[in-house]
């Protein structure tokens with residue numbers, strides 16, 4: 348385990364993998380993605396062994412997923428051979444990720460063949476390889492001590508994007524498909540180095556004056572989508588420069604944003620030290636309005652290279668992928684990244700300052716109207732992270748979800764504005780980041796763990812304050828209301844008005860992942876365009892009328908359901924005594940319900956409080972001189 352806050356071990360660790368590689372022959376892994384259009388991956392693996400019993404394993408706890416998501420159930424066709432002869436194996440009775448074999452006398456290399464049935468991040472035209480799908484290596488050995496040398500075979504003509512170092516002259520500007528060989532690394536680093544491949548592939552360099560080098564690699568389902576807009580490339584180059592100013596260090600030898608644009612390959616945002624695996628819909632970045640819903644994705648995942656990958660909570664890091672990764676500090680790992688991802692998106696021009704505030708309002712309102720906060724702390728959402736991800740939306744507001752992301756965002760905004768207030772805006776969270784994220788200076792990919800005491804000590808280096816109590820009150824305690832202090836210290840106030848912000852309307856029109864009919868702050872239901880209710884706000888007007896998730900609205904006030912009919916009924920009921928009448932279907936039953944709600948439509952936004960310090964707009968100003976992005980035509984522009 349790597350310990351925090353000690354410079355000497357950092358220096359030693361930098362050289363450790365190289366020494367070990369020199370001492371031990373690497374595993375040779377030949378990944379074969381040539382069957383990707385049929386959603387099958389294969390691998391031939393040569394594992395150095397000594398005679399006697401050997402236990403091999405595939406990864407279970409996947410870094411960044413914070414869950415035991417290793418796809419062992421999809422790994423199939425496992426055959427071990429020595430010198431061409433099949434060797435029997437037996438799965439471990441308790442750890443189902445492990446395979447036991449006995450190596451005969453005189454044998455030094457074990458051959459393994461495995462296939463993986465791939466269910467996500469794949470289409471007819473592109474594929475993503477996260478290495479847990481094909482890795483097999485000795486169990487019970489720290490993964491940073493196991494050398495491995497990969498190669499990747501892809502269909503004819505397909506391009507490859509990865510942070511791995513090619514050793515046979517792969518040219519991303521002229522991809523030919525076939526096999527590419529990569530320099531030896533460790534199992535820990537290979538697991539952290541995904542590969543994207545596709546027929547429609549482009550690699551674009553970013554911020555060419557910055558070292559180390561940065562690229563964005565794109566694969567798409569159609570050729571026109573893989574040509575990114577010049578404005579987006581300018582904004583991403585600004586992002587690269589902004590991270591230099593904000594984090595004052597880099598912890599990679601090269602950085603690749605890996606981006607898939609596909610309506611079938613699925614959404615993704617998975618951080619790695621030297622790359623990130625990002626997946627959005629086919630049109631996710633096709634114009635500034637579509638981009639808005641995804642505007643913090645790339646800045647968030649990139650920020651993780653510092654906050655999460657380089658600096659890792661002590662209990663989230665394990666030396667093998669077999670051990671549980673504990674989540675109690677995810678409000679730092681994810682929460683501070685959520686804050687910085689949005690702030691740096693605004694500083695880089697990926698969204699405007701207005702859009703930043705509109706989206707902060709949506710996020711803060713969502714947390715403030717989350718009744719589950721009456722029983723569950725933010726810290727508990729982090730500790731329970733591995734059982735909260737991807738949960739059922741029914742009563743999610745009472746259960747709470749992975750709220751440590753957005754709660755953490757408000758916490759770090761509160762911390763940033765508190766530092767500014769205490770120092771008359773002479774210092775900010777940037778001073779903390781220069782200490783916390785840049786400890787050890789520039790490094791290659793490396794993991795340096797931390798605990799809460801180090802956070803408190805580093806904050807105290809910026810400005811003396813009772814940071815321990817500050818954290819305890821906001822993170823560990825039960826708080827019936829969201830931490831809106833950062834917004835207020837930033838010179839703004841969360842309010843509700845009868846018209847959605849322009850950003851909320853833009854996202855709804857672009858059909859982004861956050862779109863929908865927003866009646867959450869009025870009658871208190873989440874409902875889609877077909878009338879299906881996915882959640883009912885605990886103690887809200889619809890809850891009092893006994894509506895429940897899973898019902899479908901058939902009619903409202905005598906009209907067949909539509910989003911407009913619902914909004915019209917809410918508007919009409921304002922200030923009147925008559926309740927809103929609903930006809931609801933649940934399974935094969937139809938019922939009536941009346942919602943007694945008379946306050947009209949309510950949508951969150953931030954308004955400026957005159958005469959207060961405008962820290963919020965200081966925070967979202969660029970730290971570097973931004974390159975201007977070219978003016979563009981916007982589709983789906985909502986009317987003012």
Ligand SMILES: [Zn+2]
Nearest residue numbers: 647651681684
């Ligand atoms: Zn994240």
